[in-house]
Amino acid sequence: RVKIYEAMEAVILGADELDMVINTGNACAGKWDAVRKEISDLVTATPDTVHKIIIETCYLRDEDIIKASIAAMEAGAxxxxxxxxxxxxxxxxxxxxxxxxxxxxxxxxxxxxxxxTLSNVLSFVEAGATRIGTSSGTSIMKEVR
Structure with missing residues (x-):
């Protein structure tokens, strides 16, 4: 509930994109209906907003990364x-x-x-990333030159 309330407040204040971390405990416990519902509730409560669902891959097994990704997609993120x-x-x-x-x-x-690094960026794009999040944008752009 708190995540949804905060998301709605952020949209009221002008946010047009939202990042939400899934409940990793639910994901690790295999509670996929709960994970999917939390994402769906966010999407329903904040229409006309881009929803980026953070799955914290380092905490999940491969099969859970797949299930979390499918849950996010099915929930409308x-x-x-x-x-x-x-x-x-x-x-x-x-x-x-x-x-x-x-x-x-x-x-x-x-x-x-x-x-x-630029090499990192290119590797991730080749693997399927459509966006890159980095705090090294300036140094990466210097590599392009």
């Missing part, structure tokens, strides 16, 4: 995001490829966490 940046590890190229394959490219995919 526009993007799956690999990491919030606060977890101990960030994006992994193999995870991005696995998510793209599981969702058949029907949902956007934001690779985030630990992406620091």
């Amino acid at each position: 526009e993007f799956i995001k690999t990491s919030s940046g606060f977890a101990p590890a960030g994006a992994v190229v193999g995870d991005v490829g696995m998510i793209k394959q599981a969702t058949k490219g029907k949902i956007g995919l934001k690779a985030a966490g630990g992406i620091k």
Whole structure:
């Protein structure tokens, strides 16, 4: 409930995109209906908003990454995001490829966490990322020159 309330407040204040971390405890426990419902409740409560669902891939087994990604897609989210940046590890190229394959490219995919070089960016895009989250944008752009 608190996540939904905060999301609605953010939209009232002008947000047009929202990031929400799934309940990792529910995901690790296999409570996929609860995960899907939380995402669906967010999407329903904040229409006309881009919803990026953070699944914190470093905490999940491969099969749970796939299930979390499918849950986000089925619940109506526009993007799956690999990491919030606060977890101990960030994006992994193999995870991005696995998510793209599981969702058949029907949902956007934001690779985030630990992406620091142009080579990293290109690897993630090749694996299926449609957005990149990085705090190293300036140094990456210098590599382009």
